[in-house]
Amino acid sequence: MTGDTRWFLLAVFPKHKPQSSSRAMSQVRVRFAPSPTGFFHIGSARTALFNWLYARHTGGVFILRIEDTDKERNSAEFYNVIYDALNWLGLNWDEGPKVGGSGGGDFGPYLQSERAGIYADYLGKLKAAGRTYEKDGAVWFKLLGERSEVYDEHRKKTVTKVKVAPTVIDDLIRGRVERVEDEDFVIVRSDGNPVFHLVNVVDDLTMKITHVIRGEDHLSNTSKHVELFKAFGAPVPKFAHIPLILKQNGPGKMSKRDQGALVEEYQKRGYLPEALVNFLALLGWNPGDDREKMPIADIIRLFDLLGVNQSNARFDEKKLAHMNMAYLLALPPEEFLGRARDFFRSLGDNAVAKAALAAPEAYFQAVMQLCQSKLKSFEELPAYTVYFFTDEFPTDAKVREKVMTKGAPKERLQELMAALPAMDFASDAAIEAAIKELAAKGGLGFGDYQAVARLALSGTNVGPSITGMFRVFGRERVEQRLARLLATAGDS
C-alpha cells in the first residue's frame, strides 16, 4: 500500500459482502465503464466517484467494467492507467478485473473483450425475435414502425426514418425525458465486433446493473439503450445523467488535451487524492448546506443522486488548489512526513529530492515539520526546501539586491555572527529572545536581522520562521552561511 492510498483506510467502509438472495434483489449495483484509451480524465474520475459514492451510500456494489471493444484503439498498458487512477483516488471496486486475484465477481468476465460469447448469445435472441437484419456486412437493430426515405442535410445522405413512439427516459437527475429514436443502428460491425450500444446494454443487463450513472453526453444514446432493453424483454435500469465538466477557459466540455484535465497530472504534482475527491464531489453536488471540506465518510453519508445538479460545471483549478492546501494543512505531522517522502521518491532523479532522501531522518523530519504549515502543495517542496538539503542553493538576485542595499546589512551580519556563540539553539523561543535582545541593544527591530539572515540562509525572502530555520540548521551551519554572505557582500 502506498502513501497515496493510505488515507482511504481511514474511511472504513466495508467492501461488498455476499448477501441473501432477497437482499441482493434490491441491492444497488452500479458500474463505471471506462475505455482504455491511455488517459484518465477528470470527468471520468467524477463519473467513477459518483458511482462509487452511490454504491457506498446505499451499501450497494461498485463494478468496474472495461469497455475495450474497439480493438483499433485499445492498448494493453492502457488498462493500468485506469486501475492506477482509481486506486490512487481510493475508489475501490467490488467486482471487476483485479479483484480477488484474477477478476472477482459472479458476473464476469469484466473485460468486454472477453465477453464475445455472451454478446453472441444475446445477438441470437435479437435475431430470433426478428429485430435484426444485415446490411453492408454489419448487423443492424431494427426499429418497429412505418419506414420512409428522407434526405438528411447534415449528413448529406438519404436515411431511412422509422415512425416510432417516443422513448421515455425516466432520469433520476433530469426527470422525464422523451426522445425519438427513429433510425435503425448498427449493433455488430462488419468485422464481427459488437458495437458499444449492444455490449453496454447486454453487460448492464447481465451484470444486473440497477442504476446507470454516467455523463450527460450519453443522454442521447439512452433512447437506443432503452429500446434494446425492451427488445430483450429486460427491465430497464434507472438512469442518472450527471452534468458535464466544462473546460476552465474557452467553450466546450473538458477534453483530454486541456490543461489540468488528467488525473495523472495531479498525482504527479503531489496533490492529495482526498482533496481532489472532495473537490470533484462538489462539482455538481453539494451536501445541502455550506460545508465544503468534508471527510469522505461524510460525503458518502450525505451523497444522493437527487442532490446532483442539472447544469454543467466549469472546472476551477484555483479552488482545487485551495482545497488541496486545506487538506495539506490538516494532515497529521507524521502523515505529512510520509507523504512528503513519497513525493520526493516520485521525483526520481531530481537533485533536491535525492538530497532530501539522503538526509538524516531526524533532520528531514525537522525540516518537514517546519514547512508543513507553509506549503500549498507538494509540488512546491523542492524549490521551497532546496537550501535545507544543499549548500549550493540558488540566490534570488532581486532579493539580494534589495536586502543588501537597505540599511547596514554587513553590520547586522557581523552582529549576528558575534551573538551566535552565546545563543541557545535549543528552542525557537530562545533564539528569538537572543535576536530581540541583540536588536534592542542597537535600537533596532527583529526584522532588521530577519531579512539579512534569511537571505544568508536561504537565498530568498520567503520561507518558514527564521528562528525555526536557525534551530534546524544549527549553530555551525548558520555561522557558515552568514559568513559566506558577508564575504561576498563586497562594497555594497
Added chain:
RNA sequence: GUCCCCAUCGUCUAGCCCGGUCAGGACACCACCCUUUCACGGUGAGAACCGGGGUUCGAAUCCCCGUGGGGACGCCA
C-alpha cells in the same frame, strides 16, 4: 440543420419542488488587521437571479416564448 439537456456573483453553489427572508456560503480579486519574510488566519468591500411576456396582492422560485451555453446526431466509447 435536427433532436436532447441546462440557465443565481468572474467560478463552484444555497435558495426553486411547497411563490412573500437585506438572494447566503466558498474560490478568486481588493482593502485593512495579525505578523519575523512568505503564507495561514481574521475583518470588510465590490460582485448575480439571461431577456420578454404571462399567472399572482406578490415571481429567483410556477407557465410560455426568445436568447445564450452544453451535448448528441459514427461500422468511437
